[in-house]
Each structure stands twice: as structure tokens, then as C-alpha cells.
Amino acid sequence: MITLNVNGKSLSYDGDEDMPLLWFLRENAELTGTKYGCGIGQCGACTVHIDGEAERSCTIPMAEVGGTNISTIENLSANGGLHFVQRVWIEEDVPQCGYCQSGQIMATITFLEKFPNPTDEDIDKYHTNICRCGSYDNMRKAIHKAAKLQAEGATS
Amino acid sequence: MSISRRSFLKTALTASGTLMIYAVAPPLAHAIATKAFALPFLEMDENGGITYISYRSDMGQGSPTGQAQMLFDEMDADWNKLVAVKEGLAIDRDYYQDGLATVGAVSTFLGWKNHRRTGANLREGFKISAAGRWQVPSERLTTKNSVVTDPVTGKTFQYHDLFDTITDVFLPADAPLKSKSQATLIGKPIPQLRSRERVTGDAKYGMDVNFPGLKVAMIERSPVSGGKVNNYDAEDALKIKGVVDIIEVSNGVAIIADGFWAAKKARDALKIEWDNGDYETQSSQSIAAQLKDMLDNPMESKDLTGDAKTLIAEDNGQILTGNFSFPFVAHATMEPMNCTAWVTDEKCEIWAPTQSKLVALEEVVKFLDRNNQDINLHTTLMGGGFGRRAQEDFVIEAVEVSQKSGHPVKLIWTREDDMRHDYYRPACELRIQAKLDDENKLIAWDSAIGYVNPGPYHFIPEIRELHFGRMIGFAGQEPAYKIPHQHYSQGYLDTPMTVGILRGISHGYTNFSVEVMIDRMAALGNRNPLELRAELLKENPRALKVMQALQEINTNNPVQKEMARGYAFAFEGKPGIDYQYYSGHMADVSKTPDGSWKVEKVWVVADHGRVINPNGFTRQIQSSIAFAMSMMRSGVITVKNGVVEQGNFDDYPVSLIGDVPKNVSIKLLDNGAHPMGCGEKMQAGIQPAIANAIEKLSGEEVTGIPIRSLL
Numbered sequence: 022m023i024t025l026n027v028n029g030k031s032l033s034y035d036g037d038e039d040m041p042l043l044w045f046l047r048e049n050a051e052l053t054g055t056k057y058g059c060g061i062g063q064c065g066a067c068t069v070h071i072d073g074e075a076e077r078s079c080t081i082p083m084a085e086v087g088g089t090n091i092s093t094i095e096n097l098s099a100n101g102g103l104h105f106v107q108r109v110w111i112e113e114d115v116p117q118c119g120y121c122q123s124g125q126i127m128a129t130i131t132f133l134e135k136f137p138n139p140t141d142e143d144i145d146k147y148h149t150n151i152c153r154c155g156s157y158d159n160m161r162k163a164i165h166k167a168a169k170l171q172a173e174g175a176t177s
Numbered sequence: 178m179s180i181s182r183r184s185f186l187k188t189a190l191t192a193s194g195t196l197m198i199y200a201v202a203p204p205l206a207h208a209i210a211t212k213a214f215a216l217p218f219l220e221m222d223e224n225g226g227i228t229y230i231s232y233r234s235d236m237g238q239g240s241p242t243g244q245a246q247m248l249f250d251e252m253d254a255d256w257n258k259l260v261a262v263k264e265g266l267a268i269d270r271d272y273y274q275d276g277l278a279t280v281g282a283v284s285t286f287l288g289w290k291n292h293r294r295t296g297a298n299l300r301e302g303f304k305i306s307a308a309g310r311w312q313v314p315s316e317r318l319t320t321k322n323s324v325v326t327d328p329v330t331g332k333t334f335q336y337h338d339l340f341d342t343i344t345d346v347f348l349p350a351d352a353p354l355k356s357k358s359q360a361t362l363i364g365k366p367i368p369q370l371r372s373r374e375r376v377t378g379d380a381k382y383g384m385d386v387n388f389p390g391l392k393v394a395m396i397e398r399s400p401v402s403g404g405k406v407n408n409y410d411a412e413d414a415l416k417i418k419g420v421v422d423i424i425e426v427s428n429g430v431a432i433i434a435d436g437f438w439a440a441k442k443a444r445d446a447l448k449i450e451w452d453n454g455d456y457e458t459q460s461s462q463s464i465a466a467q468l469k470d471m472l473d474n475p476m477e478s479k480d481l482t483g484d485a486k487t488l489i490a491e492d493n494g495q496i497l498t499g500n501f502s503f504p505f506v507a508h509a510t511m512e513p514m515n516c517t518a519w520v521t522d523e524k525c526e527i528w529a530p531t532q533s534k535l536v537a538l539e540e541v542v543k544f545l546d547r548n549n550q551d552i553n554l555h556t557t558l559m560g561g562g563f564g565r566r567a568q569e570d571f572v573i574e575a576v577e578v579s580q581k582s583g584h585p586v587k588l589i590w591t592r593e594d595d596m597r598h599d600y601y602r603p604a605c606e607l608r609i610q611a612k613l614d615d616e617n618k619l620i621a622w623d624s625a626i627g628y629v630n631p632g633p634y635h636f637i638p639e640i641r642e643l644h645f646g647r648m649i650g651f652a653g654q655e656p657a658y659k660i661p662h663q664h665y666s667q668g669y670l671d672t673p674m675t676v677g678i679l680r681g682i683s684h685g686y687t688n689f690s691v692e693v694m695i696d697r698m699a700a701l702g703n704r705n706p707l708e709l710r711a712e713l714l715k716e717n718p719r720a721l722k723v724m725q726a727l728q729e730i731n732t733n734n735p736v737q738k739e740m741a742r743g744y745a746f747a748f749e750g751k752p753g754i755d756y757q758y759y760s761g762h763m764a765d766v767s768k769t770p771d772g773s774w775k776v777e778k779v780w781v782v783a784d785h786g787r788v789i790n791p792n793g794f795t796r797q798i799q800s801s802i803a804f805a806m807s808m809m810r811s812g813v814i815t816v817k818n819g820v821v822e823q824g825n826f827d828d829y830p831v832s833l834i835g836d837v838p839k840n841v842s843i844k845l846l847d848n849g850a851h852p853m854g855c856g857e858k859m860q861a862g863i864q865p866a867i868a869n870a871i872e873k874l875s876g877e878e879v880t881g882i883p884i885r886s887l888l
């Protein structure tokens with residue numbers, strides 16, 4: 022039996038421990054904001070925070086997540102408001118189809134913790150989530166704008 | 178109110194005080210629209226909140242936003258009162274005037290007519306209604322932001338104050354449309370609708386459909402295109418916990434399980450013996466060889482004007498020959514194919530992320546041999562389309578699995594399924610011979626193409642057997658340039674490997690080859706490439722203006738050292754018809770230390786008619802650049818022993834944020850012509866501009882895509 026904390030709730034699981042966390046989140050916890058795009062850690066659509074680190078949940082088996090704290094895209098607006106990264110995402114009109122954007126946002130939040138004042142080169146090198154719609158231009162602007170808000174004290 | 182010939186709008190007030198507005202599609206002469214029917218178009222609640230019902234698929238290209246802008250503008254409705262966008266249900270294709278596939282330019286191109294017309298008639302309806310209440314002539318009333326005002330008395334009515342009477346008002350059919358300068362929303366950079374749900378994870382895509390009892394299904398399909406199941410052994414697979422059933426279906430063997438992981442594990446444990454059929458002897462090389470052979474032994478050929486072949490055979494002037502080769506290309510939409518279906522004895526409910534809801538519905542009707550009325554097809558949001566979702570294959574698969582297994586199923590394609598069983602952009606070979614006379618004038622053009630035939634897989638089933646169906650494989654072969662002698666030939670190869678439409682269709686390779694040849698000709702004749710194009714386009718005023726605007730940008734922005742600049746022109750249509758657009762492209766490319774190429778800057782000048790939403794338009798150009806660059810650098814599907822070799826983003830890499838140019842400059846020449854939209858239209862010009870720059874930089878001839886490194 023594996024127990025883990027997802028978005029502040031304690032959940033348990035006693036199925037196949039090889040199953041990637043992604044499918045636990047989408048099917049067992051019914052949190053479908055986290056997306057499946059490749060299943061091999063290439064695209065980042067499945068990005069969630071595990072103990073505060075951005076991870077690609079399609080490559081993390083359930084066996085490894087016992088006792089962890091997991092936060093998904095749904096957690097950001099759990100109290101009805103939006104996280105500042107979500108807000109700039111709307112302001113900069115980033116989403117096209119939107120399918121990749123949960124992962125993009127989750128990746129950006131931890132990226133900005135590590136690079137509070139990112140250069141374009143930092144973004145090029147460390148923001149590696151795929152957006153097949155190519156929303157990259159708006160996204161780059163949104164990341165810079167979010168960094169500014171963070172510097173001004175925005176926390177959520 | 179009865180539906181008369183004068184009015185194509187119908188209203189009804191519900192018990193809860195919501196005004197429902199229906200648009201009536203008139204019957205057409207051709208087979209797909211023989212009956213007139215009303216379809217829900219708008220709902221206005223008692224507080225004036227408006228729900229717009231969209232019949233086009235929303236895959237991120239922004240069509241619901243643009244269409245609502247057209248409607249609200251003409252209606253003089255308050256944009257802030259747009260409370261929701263609802264998906265229009267596919268009911269019966271006879272209800273509509275077209276196949277309602279969301280492909281090409283239709284949302285904008287066709288939406289332009291019916292959305293503005295509907296909006297204008299409603300606006301007039303509200304005016305007539307208010308005029309009746311006030312007993313004043315309607316001509317003196319004005320409308321703005323969902324309010325009718327009488328400027329003489331200063332009295333106002335909100336639109337929703339008028340619901341009682343508008344139901345009795347005879348809505349006009351031909352209210353005047355606004356001029357460009359009167360527009361309030363058309364042409365404004367309004368953010369895309371539904372962004373909030375797309376950043377919170379609330380947006381529901383096909384993959385997210387869920388209800389109690391729903392199972393996950395997965396199909397193991399023949400690795401070799403066209404192969405069939407000989408027999409299979411499911412013993413080990415059935416032992417996997419969570420597996421519910423394993424059955425044979427038309428396309429292979431289906432696993433039905435409680436969830437994705439159990440289905441996938443079971444599928445890995447299945448043992449299937451395939452009858453591979455003929456295609457197992459084929460590879461990318463053998464296909465290319467057959468296509469190349471068609472260049473010399475065409476199946477169709479024609480002299481469009483003059484006698485190009487004879488001229489080219491003559492021993493004078495200069496002959497330029499270009500050989501080009503293009504591989505299969507996959508769509509790789511962010512959300513892999515999927516569909517949820519629940520077939521019972523009486524009913525069939527379908528939730529499909531489809532670009533082609535009516536074709537999908539019709540094919541289900543045929544497949545199940547049931548009445549349309551017993552089938553509900555809901556279109557979900559979709560994670561990208563790029564043409565892939567115009568095919569109905571994945572919908573039929575889900576319906577078959579549900580019907581045969583008796584379970585409601587969400588059929589999920591893994592990324593590998595998606596990449597190995599795509600409707601690829603056809604592989605093709607092209608050869609162009611051009612002749613310059615002694616004054617370096619382009620006088621003869623001979624173009625030969627061999628392509629894998631998408632006709633039999635056309636997204637509109639009725640035209641699968643027609644010549645017209647093959648158009649998506651060779652459209653764009655004939656340039657817009659004025660050339661006195663032109664000859665064209667083609668051959669097409671039928672394969673069990675499915676091919677179809679991919680963003681920009683065949684223009685992606687036909688126009689690519691044309692534009693590379695034009696830059697080469699300019700170099701050979703020592704001409705400015707844009708002036709040469711302008712000269713060849715001088716009889717097409719809109720195209721000419723685009724070239725002149727690009728030339729001005731070119732002159733004002735000299736190429737930096739260590740970079741090379743390439744040019745291209747792209748178009749569809751011709752003067753005199755609504756369906757025409759023109760774009761000019763310029764790209765600066767540099768060489769990276771590791772011998773690869775980097776696009777530094779891209780310029781696009783576009784005349785796609787009226788621009789509905791400059792924000793959306795610009796985003797689609799950006800999107801197209803990322804898409805084009807994926808394809809040029811690495812978007813290659815290869816076949817070995819009849820099997821597609823790539824399966825995921827590790828062996829089919831696509832553009833990341835760091836791969837696309839940061840510097841993109843866009844100039845939109847909105848001259849007021851019929852709007853064309855932009856979603857798929859840019860592929861044809863971006864790639865050849867980049868290719869031409871690469872050719873200059875490397876001194877090596879570009880022979881198609883991919884272009885991985887500089888020599």
C-alpha cells in the first residue's frame with residue numbers, strides 16, 4: 022500500500038507499483054489537468070511538482086512516490102484564485118490548444134525559483150517542454166513578465 | 178414564426194426567459210445539403226448574457242474567437258456579455274451548407290459570410306422591435322454594446338428588454354453590413370476565448386472524458402501498413418490485473434481494461450501473428466525510387482500554355498534543373514488520437530476530438546447501419562489538429578470496440594500509435610526544369626511530380642475516388658508566375674500506408690520547390706530575387722503589392738555579415754475570386770559552431786484579406802514558424818520493411834522554445850478583401866525562404882527536407 026499526498030489530500034494506492042504516477046493522477050485521483058503527451062519524459066505535458074520539484078510524472082513509477090507531497094495544476098487555483106504564472110499566461114494570450122499548458126506552467130513555476138531573473142538563454146536551455154502549437158513567442162514574454170511579478174513579491 | 182425565404186433566422190423564447198436564435202441553412206443543389214434546417218446559433222439569457230454556439234472545432238487556432246468577433250461586431254453586441262462558447266452538436270449533415278470540417282480556411286472564409294449576415298439581421302431585428310415599442314421609425318435608432326438608443330428622445334432598450342417582441346418581429350434577411358471603418362470588433366486584437374480553463378487544467382479534451390463504468394481501450398495495429406491479424410494468443414495478456422476483455426477488431430486486436438496502464442501492459446503481453454501483406458517489401462528508398470520513376474513516366478501530363486518541352490529541348494538559353502525529394506511527415510498533435518464511444522442496442526454516444534464531426538458521424542451511421550437520430554456525437558476540445566483530426570478512423574475504431582465489447586470505452590492511442598498510424602503528409606519527388614532566354618527572362622517551365630496518393634484516404638469520403646480527391650497531393654504545382662510556356666505532369670502511387678492533409682497540404686512541397694527554383698534563377702541571372710518575383714507577378718495586383726512591401730523591408734534591413742537571406746512567395750487562388758491570399762517571406766540564417774543552421778530572423782508580409790483578429794493572426798504565424806522548423810530540421814518519417822521507424826519525440830524531435838527565432842517581424846496588408854484566416858496557410862512560404870538562405874550560406878543545393886546540417 023502506497024500513501025501519498027496530492028494537493029493536500031492523503032491518498033492511497035495498492036495496484037501495480039510500476040504504473041507511472043501520471044496515470045494515478047489522471048485515472049485514480051481524477052485530476053485530468055495533468056496531460057499525457059509522450060509517456061517517455063520527452064514532452065513535459067505531464068509535469069507536476071513532487072516535493073516542490075518539477076517532475077515528468079509519466080516516468081515516475083508509483084513505487085517511488087510513497088510519502089511524497091505532490092502538487093498538480095489543479096492545486097494552483099484550488100482556492101478559486103489564479104497563480105501569478107497562470108495570470109500572465111492569460112494576459113499574454115499564451116494558450117493555443119492549451120494541451121501542453123498545464124505542464125508549461127508547472128515547469129515555469131520551479132524554473133523561476135531557480136532562475137528568478139532569467140535571460141533568454143536560460144529559457145532556451147532549461148525550459149524544454151514541447152508546445153506543438155508553437156506558442157513559444159507569447160510564452161517567452163509571459164515567463165519574463167512572471168519573473169518580474171515574482172521579483173515584486175508575488176507568491177501565488 | 179415560420180421559416181420564409183426572406184428570413185434565415187428563427188427565434189424562440191424559452192420558459193426560463195432565454196432567447197434562442199437559430200440560423201436556417203437553405204437547401205443546396207448538391208447531395209450534402211438537400212434539406213433546410215435550423216441550427217442553434219446563439220442563446221441570450223434574461224440578463225443579456227450571450228452563449229455563442231460554435232460549429233467549428235476548437236483546436237487552438239482561434240476560430241471560435243474570430244467567428245464570435247464577426248457576429249458580435251455586426252450585431253452590435255457587447256463583447257463583455259459573451260458568457261460562454263458551446264460546442265454545436267453534429268446532428269445531420271443535411272443541416273449545414275458544408276461538410277463542417279474545420280480545415281483550410283473555412284472558419285474564417287465561410288464564417289465571414291454567415292456570421293456577419295446573422296449578426297446584422299439580429300441587430301436590425303432589435304431595432305425594429307424597439308421601434309415598434311416606441312412607435313418611431315427604426316431608421317433613426319442606433320445600436321451599440323447590446324443597447325438600442327433613440328437619439329431623438331434619448332430612450333434606450335437593452336437587447337434583452339426586447340426578447341418578447343423580437344420573437345414577433347419579422348427579422349430581415351438582408352440588413353446592411355457594416356463597412357470596414359464602422360467595425361468595432363473585427364480587426365481588434367482580442368485575446369483568445371477559453372484561456373482561463375486552459376491554464377487551470379479545467380479544459381476537457383478528448384483524453385479527459387470520464388464517467389462511471391468507462392473503460393480504457395487500446396488497439397494493437399499491424400506494424401506493417403495494410404497487414405491483417407492471422408491469429409493471436411491473449412493468454413498472458415488476460416492475466417494482467419485490470420484487463421476486462423480482448424477482442425479482434427478490423428484494425429487489429431483490442432484490449433479493454435480498467436485503465437491505461439493495464440491496457441498497455443496487456444498489449445505488450447499479447448502475441449499476434451500478422452499477415453503482413455505486400456507492403457513489407459517496401460522502404461522509404463523503394464517508395465522514392467517508384468516516385469522518381471514517375472517523373473519520367475508520368476500518368477498524366479498537360480501543356481498549360483505554349484510548348485515548354487520543345488523549348489527546353491532546344492539548344493539555346495540557360496536551363497536550370499532542380500530535383501527535390503520530400504519524406505513522409507507526421508502531424509504529432511500534442512494530444513494523441515483518442516475517442517470515447519458508448520454503443521448500446523438503441524443508442525450511441527460519442528465524444529470525439531474531431532476536426533470533421535459530420536463526416537465522422539456519417540461514417541458511424543454507415544458503420545453501425547443505424548439512424549442519425551440514434552447517434553450523438555459530441556466534439557470535445559482538442560490538443561492540436563493540423564489536419565490529422567479531419568480523418569474519421571479513430572472514431573470508427575472506438576465505436577467498433579464499444580459495440581463488440583459491450584463496454585463504454587475511451588480508446589487511447591499512445592504516442593507511438595499516433596506516430597506509426599498517422600495519415601502522413603505524402604512522400605513525394607519533384608523535378609522542375611526552367612529555361613531562361615538570352616535576356617535572362619523565364620520563358621519555359623516544366624514541372625513533374627510523383628507523390629504517394631492521398632486521394633483514397635481523402636477526409637471527405639465522397640471524393641475519395643475522384644481526380645479532385647488527389648488535389649491535396651499536388652495542389653500548388655502550378656505557380657502564380659506568368660510564364661509563357663508551362664508543362665505539368667504527375668504520377669501517384671497507391672499505398673496501404675495512409676496519407677492525408679497536413680497543415681498547408683501539398684503546397685508545403687510544391688511551393689517549396691518552385692520558390693527554391695526562383696531564388697536560383699535570380700542568382701543565375703544576377704537579379705534581385707524579389708524584383709524577379711514582382712516582375713513575374715505584375716499582372717496580379719495584390720501579389721505584386723506584397724512583393725513590393727517585402728522589397729521595401731529588404732532594402733531597409735541589410736543582411737548582417739555571416740548570415741544569408743532567402744526569399745519566398747506563397748499564394749492560393751487568383752484574381753477575380755474570393756478565395757485568394759498572398760504572402761512574402763524572408764529569412765536570415767546563420768551557421769552555428771557545430772555546423773548546423775540557425776534562423777535568426779523571419780519577416781512575413783501577408784495579404785490574407787481582412788484580418789479578423791491581428792493577435793490571433795500573428796500567433797498563427799509564430800505557430801507556423803515553429804511547425805515549419807520542426808519539419809525542416811527533423812520531421813522525417815521513414816519506412817523500413819513496410820514499418821514506420823519513428824515512434825516518439827525522441828526519434829521525431831520537434832521545435833522547442835530555444836529552436837525558434839526570437840526575431841519575427843510581421844506586416845499585415847489588410848486591404849479589405851475577403852478574409853482568409855491563417856492557421857495553415859504559412860507553411861508554404863516559411864520553409865523555402867529558410868531553405869534559400871541555407872542554400873546561399875552553404876553553397877550546396879537544397880534538395881528538399883530535412884536539412885539537418887550545413888556542409
Ligand code: FES
Nearest residue numbers: 058059060065079
Ligand atoms: S507525457 Fe510525460 S514527458 Fe511527455
Ligand code: FES
Nearest residue numbers: 118119152153154
Ligand atoms: S498550446 Fe497546443 S501544444 Fe501548446
